[in-house]
Amino acid sequence: AQSVTQPDIHITVSEGASLELRCNYSYGATPYLFWYVQSPGQGLQLLLKYFSGDTLVQGIKGFEAEFKRSQSSFNLRKPSVHWSDAAEYFCAVAADSGGGADGLTFGKGTHLIIQP
């Protein structure tokens, strides 16, 4: 079975600074990887996904993520954060690109705080 680890429970970043959120996965075959964002009291919004091909994927809101098979990682990055980026971020892995019979396995999330 697959698993996801997000090592950082909380991260504080100054507005305008760069951001990197870490995600490590465990899965025997080629994984399908996702990053979701959740604002307080809201549902989950897909930021980006990796299915195959180019290991650097671009998402919405200026986010990007890089798949590194050798490190089993899929870290999320943004060059310059805005106060509106404050939210909870979830990394997820699936055995199938559409979720399939096992659905998504989520990490426990990283809470991003933006300092003025």
Added chain:
Amino acid sequence: NAGVTQTPKFRVLKTGQSMTLLCAQDMNHEYMYWYRQDPGMGLRLIHYSVGEGTTAKGEVPDGYNVSRLKKQNFLLGLESAAPSQTSVYFCASSYTGNTIYFGEGSWLTVV
């Protein structure tokens, strides 16, 4: 586009009461899922369905039942609610090879 719609959005139950959460999707998706979200735990899969008339257990199925009588609907039932079931519940749907879409969540408190 409605996407994935959950009802109700908020509910307070007394211990031992029963209730049903309804999830409806208008994208003709085969797969549907129910997750629960608890602080510090991320989202955990309760039950899922790979098609009309089918259901299967996820990671945390105890205390819940589900039904998928129609392709567009996936119901999550709590027969006898317990305080440990206080959580935010998310429904999701997908079609193999495409993005998984989530509903906006249902906040359930059991007192």
